[in-house]
Amino acid sequence: MKNRAAPRERSTALAAAGAAAAALVVSACGTGDAPSRDDPTGDQAPPVPPAEVSSSGGVVLAVDAAELPAEPPQLQAPEAAEVITASSVLEDSEGPMLCHYLLESYPPQCSGPAVIGWDWEDHPHEAASGVRWGSYVLAGVFDPATEEFTLHEVLPDEDSPAPPQGTPDFTTPCPEPERGWEVADADLTTEETLQQAQQAAEQLPGFAGLWVDTSPNPVTVEDLNEAAAEGEDTLELESQLNDPQLLILNVQVTEDPQGAYDALREVWGGMLCISEASFTEEELTALQQQLEIPGATSSWVDTTRNQLAVQVFYDDGSLQSQLDEHYGPGVITVSSAMQPRE
Known part of the structure; x- marks a missing residue:
């Protein structure tokens, strides 16, 4: 797998890592489909203008944060x-x-x-x-x-039917800088500063999650496994695979992306992308804990999509429709382990 998010103690998929850009890119990339504070009906917000990216960085206009209904819906189970x-x-x-x-x-x-x-x-x-x-x-x-x-x-x-959809997308939402991704400060791009950046990110106002994009790294897990299968020494490959200078640290916030960037730059010199989200990690985790969905087998906060993902035994589309009507499209996604037989 080329990109990954490291699991944390709770079910939210998160990670830390990165390697930074001499070109900062601060990008707004919320769900767009979630109800906003000013418009709880679920109508889509105006489109976000494209980022003005240069070798020194750029900032795009903010995506409005969204407010979740205080009470969960009473959901009707699908028919047999x-x-x-x-x-x-x-x-x-x-x-x-x-x-x-x-x-x-x-x-x-x-x-x-x-x-x-x-x-x-x-x-x-x-x-x-x-x-x-x-x-x-x-x-x-x-x-x-x-x-x-x-x-x-x-x-x-x-x-056998196709497996449920929902594979996480760990790509970086920020547009690639004109000169390509670069490390801003190699001295601040280490395993230690990576951990410090993760800890600092979790304390940011409106923290919505973080993950790493390993696409700048030419070495993949498949390369490592292939070398091991052929009996080759994998020490050098392992070292490069985990090189902090070949990772893009992605952090999402619901407010003040420029302030988030400035704060993380005090400890992290690697590639960095700040993107805006509609919901904080705390809000989605609270929704996960309060929501009761008939036939649910698992649920997790999908950080990269800034939404709650739920798998159920069976949904004919009615559960998804009820959730969309209550919360707005894109807030919760339902995948079904059983498929209708045609």
């Missing part, structure tokens, strides 16, 4: 439907369960919807310590109200 899904089936003392995630133990563990009509004698599987499990492509009826999956048939692997 014929679906297809790629999943594991596991049975312990609870009976057969549909599992899209298995805990890495032996035997594995999971929790999920009950599977009605499952017979282990009909399907190849593994077994250990009274637990049976296997991975399959399944078609049947899922009822979100009862969270029960009634099996109709097991399909060939090639009929």
